[in-house]
Each structure stands twice: as C-alpha cells, then as structure tokens.
Amino acid sequence: MILFMEEQTSFINRTTSHIKSHQQFLNSDEGQILYNSTCLCLLTIGETIFQIDTDTKGKLFAHYSKIAWNGFIRISNIISHEYLSVDPELVFSIVQEELPPLLDTLHQVISDLDAGKHDQDIKP
Numbered sequence: 382m383i384l385f386m387e388e389q390t391s392f393i394n395r396t397t398s399h400i401k402s403h404q405q406f407l408n409s410d411e412g413q414i415l416y417n418s419t420c421l422c423l424l425t426i427g428e429t430i431f432q433i434d435t436d437t438k439g440k441l442f443a444h445y446s447k448i449a450w451n452g453f454i455r456i457s458n459i460i461s462h463e464y465l466s467v468d469p470e471l472v473f474s475i476v477q478e479e480l481p482p483l484l485d486t487l488h489q490v491i492s493d494l495d496a497g498k499h500d501q502d503i504k505p
Contacts, residue, residue: 383494386429387487389422390480403473419472420460426483427457440502441490448486449479 397419400406406416431454434442442450456475460467493499 382429382433383487383490386426387484387491389426389429390484390487393419393422393476393480394484397476400473400476403469406469406473416469416472419476420467423453423472423475424457424460427453427455427460430454431457437502441499444493444499444502445486445490448483452479453483 396415400412400415406412406419430442430450434450434454442448456471494503
C-alpha cells in the first residue's frame, strides 16, 4: 500500500509539474481533466493512509510526524463526500506544498520497512 501511495504521489508530481496556479486547472478541458485526475489520486492517497493507519493502529505513521497524515484523510473525505466543497486553490496548494514532503517521507518509510525497522508496527 505504501508503494501504491508513492506511485500516486509521483504521478501527481509528474503530471502537474507545469501547473503554476489553480486557474490552470480550470481554464481548459485538459486542465479540468488533470484537476479531476489529481483529486482522484488525492482521494486514493487519503483512503490508503486511513487503511494503513487502521491496520497498524496508528503506530506506523507516528514515526513520521512531519507529515499531516490526517490532513490527507480529511481531503480524501471532502473529495469523496463533499465534492462541491473541493477548492481548486486548496488542491493546488496541496500539490505544491504537501506532496513533495509526502513523497520524500514515503521513500523513507519504504526504506525503513525494507530494513525491517517497523516490523513490530505491522504485525498481523
């Protein structure tokens, strides 16, 4: 599941690297397709964080406190249940400010898991 999140985060970073303002999501059909794709990826990232956090009883992500894990869960809930409240400026801000540190942290989590650092946190 961590690898899935890493792939989704990398995908957003690659596909939105040319976006310089939230308006670019809104001013063309291509921008709106990209916006919708980005929202879907954010939704899946948040849902995956929720699932991992549930499965590990909050233990895994507690080791990586610089990420606002619950913020990703909240935006996922807004996208899936309150979609008329989704703010393109907020989505743009998340893409620009929150995803780069998330990606770095996911790389660290993957490395730590590969090294067995959190085996006690992910026991079935």
